[in-house]
Amino acid sequence: MRREGGYAVIFGPLGIQKECSTFSCAHCNCVVHIKPKCNLDDLGGNCRLCDKLICPKCVDLGCTPFEKKLEQAEARDRWRRAYG
Amino acid sequence: MANFSINNSTGSGFGGTAQSMAATYKTFVAIAAGSSSVGSGAPSGGAASPYNARRGKIYDILIGTNGTPADNFVTFDMSRITAALSSVAFAGAVSSGSSSFVLDTADGLIQAFAVANSTLESSVGVSVWSVGINQRASYRWVAAPGSEIVYPAASSAGVALRALSAAYTGTVTGTVLFQEQ
Numbered sequence: 631m632r633r634e635g636g637y638a639v640i641f642g643p644l645g646i647q648k649e650c651s652t653f654s655c656a657h658c659n660c661v662v663h664i665k666p667k668c669n670l671d672d673l674g675g676n677c678r679l680c681d682k683l684i685c686p687k688c689v690d691l692g693c694t695p696f697e698k699k700l701e702q703a704e705a706r707d708r709w710r711r712a713y714g
Numbered sequence: 715m716a717n718f719s720i721n722n723s724t725g726s727g728f729g730g731t732a733q734s735m736a737a738t739y740k741t742f743v744a745i746a747a748g749s750s751s752v753g754s755g756a757p758s759g760g761a762a763s764p765y766n767a768r769r770g771k772i773y774d775i776l777i778g779t780n781g782t783p784a785d786n787f788v789t790f791d792m793s794r795i796t797a798a799l800s801s802v803a804f805a806g807a808v809s810s811g812s813s814s815f816v817l818d819t820a821d822g823l824i825q826a827f828a829v830a831n832s833t834l835e836s837s838v839g840v841s842v843w844s845v846g847i848n849q850r851a852s853y854r855w856v857a858a859p860g861s862e863i864v865y866p867a868a869s870s871a872g873v874a875l876r877a878l879s880a881a882y883t884g885t886v887t888g889t890v891l892f893q894e895q
Contacts, residue, residue: 633858634858635857635858635860635861636855636856636857636858636861637855637856637858638845638853638854638855638856639853639854640847640851640852640853641851641852641853641854642848642850642851643783643850643851647851652855652857652861653861654857654861654862654863658840658842659842659863659864660840660841660842660843661842661843661855661857661863663845696864699866700769700864700866703866703868703871704769704866704867704868706868707767707866707867707868707869707871710869711869
């Protein structure tokens with residue numbers, strides 16, 4: 631995979647048993663393991679608005695980049711602290 | 715940006731005793747942005763309060779088991795913590811050992827709320843990482859820069875590394891490397 635988002639490896643008693651690339655969903659930040667030669671539809675999809683890979687759960691849910699969700703959570707927290 | 719490492723090894727000198735696995739999830743490492751007040755949320759890791767919470771990025775996870783080898787299935791999971799944490803929700807906060815976590819001793823103390831081998835479970839949110847492996851196996855995940863598991867700089871927001879097994883009743887091991895922004 632080009633520009634993979636991570637690497638996962640399972641070590642068994644006899645050495646490396648399985649290794650695969652991963653990517654992090656651009657909308658919910660969850661880690662998706664990419665099975666070799668799997669159907670691309672099973673991985674999720676590519677958001678046409680933010681042009682990033684997304685997980686199966688986020689397909690058809692609209693585009694809200696995870697960075698925006700982080701900023702919203704932090705803004706809520708600042709507000710809560712400011713008003714006690 | 716300081717990098718930290720936390721694990722649930724009792725030999726590290728922090729955290730509680732490793733908890734035996736069961737058919738329900740057991741949290742063995744939890745990391746969350748602390749708050750300035752223990753009463754209103756998670757206590758800080760080691761920095762003086764009040765302070766501003768920091769965003770955290772988990773970039774490396776290593777897991778395994780340390781019981782008698784057998785062929786059982788163990789599910790590991792990292793889920794978001796969204797509810798307010800306290801020492802009641804997760805027992806085993808390791809603030810006193812926070813200087814043990816830093817990878818570069820020139821960096822400051824951890825500001826996150828960290829827990830190892832919690833004896834209590836708290837409500838968790840969305841699962842962001844999950845893997846099921848044989849009890850004999852171990853697993854490592856490394857994030858590429860920009861693809862880390864991120865928790866916001868908001869009080870009590872964080873992640874919990876958990877495990878469950880219906881058959882394996884021993885203990886599990888886990889190491890989490892993360893960065894505070």
